[in-house]
Amino acid sequence: MDDLVLQTITRILMPFIQVYGIFVIVNGHLSPGGGFAGGTILGASVILYALTFNVGAAEDLYPDDLAEAVESSSVLIFVLVGLFAILMGANFLTNIGIFPSPETGTLFTGGFVTPLTLAIGVKVASTVITLFTHLFGEKKP
Amino acid sequence: MTEIFHVMVLTFLIICAIAVAYIRDLLSAVILFAAYSLMMAVIWQQLDAPDIAMAEAAIGAGVTTLLFVVTISKTRRQE
Amino acid sequence: MNDPTVHIPVIVICTSLIGAFLAPVLGKYRPALVGLMARLIAPVNALLLVILLRYVDAGETFHYYMGGWAPPWGIALSVDYLAIYVALIIHLVSAVILLYAKDDLFGEVRGDLHRWYYTLFLLLVAAMTALAFSHDFFNIFVFTEIATIAACALIAIKPKKECIEASFKYLILSTVGSGFILLALALIYMVTGHFNLTLVAQNMGAAAEAYPLNIMVSLALLIVGFGVKSALFPLHVWLPDAHSSAPSPSSAVLSGLVVKIYAVVLIRIILTVFGGEVLAAAPIADMILIIASVAIIAGSLFALAQTDIKLLLAFSTVAQVGYIYMGISLLSETGTMGGLVHIFNHALMKTLLFLAAGAIIHQTGLRKISDLDGIAKRMPITMAVFSVGALSMVGIPGFNGFISKMYLATGAFDAGKPVFILVILMSSLLNGLYYLPIVVRAFLGTNAEEGKFAKDELPLSMTFPLVILGLACIYFGLLPGSLLELVRKAAHYLIAV
Amino acid sequence: MLDAELVKYLPVAAVLLPLVACIPLWAIEQRSAQIRDWFAISINAISLGLIVAMYPTIARGGTIFLEFPQLLPPFGISFKVDVVGFSFALIAAFVWLLCTIYSKSYMEYEPACNRYYPFLLLCLSGCLGVFLTGDLFSLFLFFELMSLASYVLVVHNQTKEALAVGYRYLMLTLVASLSLLFAIIITFEVTGSTSLVSGNYFPAASGLASITFFAFLAGFGMKMGIVPFHIWLPEAHPVAPAGASALLSGIMLKTGAYGLLRVIYQVFGMETVSGAGWQTMLLVMAGITILFGSALAIAQRGLKKRLAYSSIAQMGYILMGMALFNENGLTGDVYHVFTHALIKSTLFLCAGAIISATGKHTVDEIKGIGYRMPVTMTCFTIAALAMIGIPPLNGFVSKVFLSVGALDAGQSAYAVILVISSLMNGIYYLPIVISAFLGGEGEAIGPIKRRFGLEMAPSMMVPIVILSVAIFATGLMPEGFALQLSKAAAQLLLSS
Incomplete structure (x- = not known):
């Protein structure tokens, strides 16, 4: 789709979409949203890019190798955060008392929730993108 | 007022759902499905579940529709 | 809570999960290490579970709360003998299967997919373990889904048309099953307001009084949903294709472990959550008993008609799942023990048979039973081990299959239903009808082309797991004391409610 | 005199030795056939x-009693030897040894000997296990x-x-075996144990009891x-x-008889069996078996087939003896x-020797064989006469006891059946003997395979001769060893 208008608008829009996605992820523990919704929004921005330019460009932007690493490591982060609590002598995924949670009213009051939603968001975004590029580009799995 | 709104949205939701099942043109079905998802998102929001609404809007109306469209473009448009 | 052993259930799930997601990255740069890691994780976990077993107090079920949140808010794992028993089976058997997979995979799966194979395998193991420990309906649903999808992918990973087809069939049917389960969970949540099994069980009495239809419908939906996944007889249609076309290690894990986990979950839900009152209100146990009997006979009869060795084994699984359901729905202690012990015994036997069949296919490419005349001349160890499995299946005393059959039979008598002894004996006979000819043919049959089979044994990495399984079959056939002790405790937990 | 503690382990050793010996035997036979044969024979001899x-x-x-409850719970494995089991085990091990010696030469011309001997030992272990x-x-x-082990022996030749x-x-x-398992499980559930001691009876006849009994009978x-x-x-x-x-034919059929003896006398007890009418049924079955087996044996042309049908008739005798429920009958039975x-x-x-020397399988083909193989046919004749029940031989003694037992029990019809059956035995054995010695000089047979200048290898001849001598010896000494054991066994069973 070689449409100059679309491409330009996409270029302008993408950062905004991505910032919104990150906002939703990071604010997951305070306001509606969270890793899943935010991740999808993040992924959607790349899909938009792929649609207006071409799939190859999106693949260059977000290569498969990176996707594999990101998807694996995000799950690992989740599990390791959980195991960290065990290491500190509490139950799996214990938050209170193990992770620092600053005073109420600031952004990062969730303890480990923020890193976890970040991991989820990245994982979801990556999955959405690879799903799309694999389906659209018909690459070998 | 909200009552009427709820009834309207739900009616539209049901119409969409039935239409998706009946329509022969797959692309139209997908678009109707997206409309269905949007309605659903509105309903979630009305049920005080804004985060579900958000996810439904992003995934149901956005990504899923796209994936369906891609699939149709790879295969046939008619059932 | 300072005792570090309480974390073992979570750690066991997490290590498998970590392994699963380390595999693709690691496999990219150090392909040799992936298999090694996978082969290490399962035995280490099994060891951890054994340690856990020593610390679990008898009779007392203890719950592990995720994040320290107690049930109405948090997610709970239940650590009881049943869960540990099942988890132990999962890890021990998958350890053996992974050992075998090392060389077998090269023949069946494309090289660049090996790392993904290990990912899926470990994911499946993690999901099954989590299912064994889950004490929360929603977690059960989530891990059911993970296990289903991983299992489907394990079938489809072999680049063959029939694998894709079988996997697709499996996927569609299990998704329908999942839908049923989800609906059942919604209904249960609607009337009880909880997902935690203990809390649901507490509210079950009142809910059953107020909304009897709701409870019955959800029970029916659960039976159908998990019935599809565990291949309870009329819902087994996906199983033969899926299990026979998959790569041999996948067939082994699917037949040996996966179907049984769903059966255990279903039985745990029915017996401990719905409990006596609901069971008394409707003849659920009798119904399952009859379905299981039909499964046993029909599965065996179908198996009798097969000419492909892996299809035969797959149909035999349908019958053997029937044993498990039958034993537990007898609702007597010995019967339940029989059902539970058959989970272990069948896991050993069927894994052994599938791996042996896989070894034959790996080495010769022969799948038809009629082609196997005299194969024992070529692969004596494999066929000797296969014979152990086959004799065990038939229920020859001295092999482990006999123990479960004996407990099932005494359980049927204890429950005052001696008719079912006949079903068990009948199916033993049918097992004999379709297993023994294979053994006889392999050892005594003469092939038209004499000398076609030169001695051509497997590599050690494939022979070793087979021999271990064969020896285990004999060991647990002669000295099942410790196993039965564990099973008795697990059965107490189920029956006590 | 052995220490009492040691004696306790004798039955286990006798049963497990052949079982365990299969492993070294398997290793040995990869190297030398000669050592294999001697090893198998010596294991038999030690047993x-x-x-x-x-x-x-x-x-x-x-x-002698010894148990291992930890093996195979909930039943456990136990060994208990009384005079009944001992008698059966003794004759089994004795005949087994002779047959193994016989096989040494006989099997030289057969395929797959390496499979034959281990399974022969496995069978011996199982057989002694049943008795002990x-x-x-x-x-x-x-x-x-x-x-299961005997299955492999049956299909040894691997022909279609x-x-x-x-x-x-x-x-x-x-x-x-499944019907036996069924019966044993019910017995266990009803009586609480499966041990074979007197008094541990199945409660009096009921529907369940008859199902169990018939399952035992079928098994x-x-x-x-x-x-x-x-x-x-x-x-x-x-x-x-x-x-x-x-x-x-000679030994393994007796395991069924042994089991049935135990079931009738020690699981159900005589009162239950006769009270429920099973005694009459057993007797009728025995009568039919005797007459049917003998009648069909007459019709057979194949030598071994005729012998096999004759076995059916003889098992009828044994079934009859155990169903008479009196001392004479039971003594005759054992x-x-x-x-x-x-x-x-x-x-x-003998039949095996004839077949391997001449290659002839049917009765008609071996006319005049007596001139070619005099020793074989003499032994055959002794055995045939014993089977018919000619006085000095042991077959006569058992028939006398059985007939007296039948008369004691007031079942004179069965004494008549015995006589008729002896007559039929005569009809199908005597022609073989007569034609062997009087049917010419064996021109039709052609030259026989001679080994070491003899009509058969010495290791084949010796067992046959020993067995014939034993037939004579047990018959000539009416108060001999075998009869004493039989009497003791009968008394033990009747008193239980």
């Missing part, structure tokens, strides 16, 4: 020796071992016919070959190699186990 070593304890009227165990479950365990017959044998064995009857369950027997025995046929084991194995071994 026999171990059984003989139990004699002093048994002769004092004692029992102390509870129904262990009995079942060894019964199963024996049945043997495989087809073997398949039927295997399936019927499976049916038999053991299948092995014995009594009439409705005999279908596998006349096919399976002739196709096996001669040494194995002799054991199948004595007939000795008699038939000796006679039938002699006959089968």
Whole structure:
């Protein structure tokens, strides 16, 4: 789709979409949203890019190798955060008392929730993108 | 007022759902499905579940529709 | 809570999960290490579970709360003998299967997919373990889904048309099953307001009084949903294709472990959550008993008609799942023990048979039973081990299959239903009808082309797991004391409610 | 005199030695056939020796008992030897040893000897296990071992016919063992244990009891070959190699008889059995078996097949003896186990010798064989005469006891059946003997394969001769060893 208008608008829009996605992820523990919704929004921005330019460009932007690493490591982060609590002598995924949670009213009051939603968001975004590029580009799995 | 709104949205939701099942043109079905998802998102929001609404809007109306469209473009448009 | 052993259930799930997601990255740069890691994780976990077993107090079920949140808010794992028993089976058997997979995979799966194979395998193991420990309906649903999808992918990973087809069939049917389960969970949540099994069980009495239809419908939906996944007889249609076309290690894990986990979950839900009152209100146990009997006979009869060795084994699984359901729905202690012990015994036997069949296919490419005349001349160890499995299946005393059959039979008598002894004996006979000819043919049959089979044994990495399984079959056939002790405790937990 | 503690382990050793010896045997036979043969023979001999070593304890009227409850819970494995089990085990090990010696030369011209000997030992282990165990479950365990191992002996020649017959044998064995298992489980549930001691009776006749009894009857009857369950027997025995046929017919059939004896006398008890009318049924079955087996034996042309049908008739005798419920009948019964084991194995071994020397299988083809193989035919004649019941030989003694037992029990009809059957025995054995010696000089047979200048190898001839001498000896000494054991066994069973 070689449409100059679309491409330009996409270029302008993408950062905004991505910032919104990150906002939703990071604010997951305070306001509606969270890793899943935010991740999808993040992924959607790349899909938009792929649609207006071409799939190859999106693949260059977000290569498969990176996707594999990101998807694996995000799950690992989740599990390791959980195991960290065990290491500190509490139950799996214990938050209170193990992770620092600053005073109420600031952004990062969730303890480990923020890193976890970040991991989820990245994982979801990556999955959405690879799903799309694999389906659209018909690459070998 | 909200009552009427709820009834309207739900009616539209049901119409969409039935239409998706009946329509022969797959692309139209997908678009109707997206409309269905949007309605659903509105309903979630009305049920005080804004985060579900958000996810439904992003995934149901956005990504899923796209994936369906891609699939149709790879295969046939008619059932 | 300072005792570090309480974390073992979570750690066991997490290590498998970590392994699963380390595999693709690691496999990219150090392909040799992936298999090694996978082969290490399962035995280490099994060891951890054994340690856990020593610390679990008898009779007392203890719950592990995720994040320290107690049930109405948090997610709970239940650590009881049943869960540990099942988890132990999962890890021990998958350890053996992974050992075998090392060389077998090269023949069946494309090289660049090996790392993904290990990912899926470990994911499946993690999901099954989590299912064994889950004490929360929603977690059960989530891990059911993970296990289903991983299992489907394990079938489809072999680049063959029939694998894709079988996997697709499996996927569609299990998704329908999942839908049923989800609906059942919604209904249960609607009337009880909880997902935690203990809390649901507490509210079950009142809910059953107020909304009897709701409870019955959800029970029916659960039976159908998990019935599809565990291949309870009329819902087994996906199983033969899926299990026979998959790569041999996948067939082994699917037949040996996966179907049984769903059966255990279903039985745990029915017996401990719905409990006596609901069971008394409707003849659920009798119904399952009859379905299981039909499964046993029909599965065996179908198996009798097969000419492909892996299809035969797959149909035999349908019958053997029937044993498990039958034993537990007898609702007597010995019967339940029989059902539970058959989970272990069948896991050993069927894994052994599938791996042996896989070894034959790996080495010769022969799948038809009629082609196997005299194969024992070529692969004596494999066929000797296969014979152990086959004799065990038939229920020859001295092999482990006999123990479960004996407990099932005494359980049927204890429950005052001696008719079912006949079903068990009948199916033993049918097992004999379709297993023994294979053994006889392999050892005594003469092939038209004499000398076609030169001695051509497997590599050690494939022979070793087979021999271990064969020896285990004999060991647990002669000295099942410790196993039965564990099973008795697990059965107490189920029956006590 | 052995230490009492040591004696306790004799039965275990006798049973497990052949089982364990299979592993070294398997290793040995990869290297040398000669050592393999001698190894198998010496294992057999040691087993026999171990059984003989139990004699002093048994002769004092004692029992040997040892149990392993941790094996195979909830039943456990136990070994218990009383005079009944001892008698059966003794004759079994004795005949087994002779047949193994016989096989040494006989099997030289047969294929796959490396399979033959281990399974022969496995069978011996199972067979001795049946006789020396102390509870129904262990009995079942060894019964199963024996049945499965004997399958391999039956199909030894791997011909199409043997495989087809073997398949039927295997399936019927499976049916038999499953019905036994069924019966044993019910017995366990009803009486609380499966041990074979007096007084541990099944409660009086009920629907469940009769189902159990018939399941036992089907299971053991299948092995014995009594009439409705005999279908596998006349096919399976002739196709096996001669040494194995002799054991199948001579010894392994007796395991069924042994089991049935235990079931009738120690599981159900005489009152229950006669009260429920099963005694009459058993007697009728026995009568039918005797007449049917003899009648069909007459019709057979194949030598081994005729012998196999004759076995069916003889098992009818044994079934009849145990159903008479009096001392004379039971003594005759146990004595007939000795008699038939000796006679039938002699006959089968002789038949094997004839077949291997001449290649002739049917009765008509061996006219005048007596001139070519005088020793064989003499032994055959002795055994045949013993089978018919000619006075100085042991077959006469058992028939006398059985007839007296039948008369004691007031069942004179069965005494008549015995006489008729002896007549029929004469009809099918005597022509063989007569034509062998008087039917010319064996021109039709052609030259026979001679070994070492003899009509057969010495290691084949010696067992046959020993067996014939034993037939004579047990018959000539009416108050001899075998009869004493039989009497003691009968008394023990009746008192339980």
